[in-house]
Amino acid sequence: MSVNKQKYKKYVEKSAKKSPIVKNCVKAFLVGGLICAIGQALMQLYMYLDISEEVSKALVSVSLIFITALLTGFGIFDNIAKHAGAGTLVPITGFANSVVSPALDNKSEGWIMGLGAKIFIIAGPVILYGTTASVIYGVIYYLCKVLL
């Protein structure tokens, strides 16, 4: 059967049920905000415990990563993320989940070729291009400082 591909694609895209963007944005805003508020509360707590500001900042990240890893392991995180979307993806929780979940998943293929090789299958691009971008940014920053 000859299908007019362009026409069909347009028809499919136009008639397909759309994601509820407004609802998703509100949920992402609320959950993302809540995670940040938890981070801030942890920050206050660590500072209250007489930990220096710099160490407290690192501890907040570590705490959020730990909580995410734990929730991912218990199979809870993906159930929150399917509602929260960018709300859980954008904070450090998204990054932690993207490393822990393939590690769990690929354990069945062994520690080296499974877990070891696949652990960064989702986070890998972020690490690669994030690092590259920061190097480029550093060079530009340096040149600006020297020239200006």
Place this chain on the structure above:
Amino acid sequence: MIIKLKSAPTITTSSCVGGKEERRGPLGDKLDFYDESDKFDCDTWEKSESEMQRRAFNHLLSKRKLQISDIDVLIAGDLINQCTSSSYGLLSFDIPYIGIFGACSTAALGLGLCGILCDGGYTKNAAIVTSSHFCSAERQFRFPLEYGSQRPPTAQHTATAAGAFLIEKEGKGAHIDEVMFGITVDAGISDANNMGAAMAPAAVDTLLKYFRESGTGLEDYDLIVTGDLGYEGHRIVTEMMHTLGYDMSGVYNDCGLMLYDRQKQDMHAGASGCGCSAFAMAASVLPDIVSGKYKNVLFLGSGALLSQASVLQGENIPGVVHLVKLSHREG
């Protein structure tokens, strides 16, 4: 081309096993076996899927009270690379084995092939087993299971289910009158989250060709059922057929819409996978043909022929739809 099976071989026995969500769905109480953990006592998801096939086939044998040596040929297929769920799952049965790949159309493709083998007199019986498992399919085609992502409303949920069917030259059950293998249709869809849309044109193509060649129309059938087009594909087929002058309402259903309560179980566009149509046919459609509720049924198994590499490389997803005409006979 329609292949007419003169002796109209019979699907005498069918069996199905499923997972937790399938058990919770509307057809849940029809399962011969289910496992709430989806693991089927195995330590990897691939083994779990194989185990589903083994159990489905075991149930088939015990239901029909047959021994392994009574089965002439075993045809099986699934979605996992190189169809390992089938070959490993059925390894313990010493029966000549044919592995087939038709993606989610495997049940229809297998029923057709078994029917041809029996009708031609080459075998006295033939069995087809197929399966899909949500977890092994997610791992192979999408993201890790615990990865937190949002699915669009057009996405389908791979059914955790296996079905087995025994086709015999003679016997009581649903008869296979005709088989029509479909062509592969590239409709220009590359979105793996909308496979219903990728397969719908292939379904329309096969159905129209069948109507033209057989000289029949919608009024000749009690039910036309597609394999796993889901909500999107079902809607597209209905609309495409409507523009061609066919009113599908009341006669057309899709197996992908039969497995779950889409709203309650949060299943987006419905079920997909080889196990989807196998389960729905074994649990609902075939018993209704046997009981006489449906006299003439067209079963159109739909397959989306994609791989992880083809999706990543931006290739379109071709669809293929195979048709099996089933009927009820008195006596």
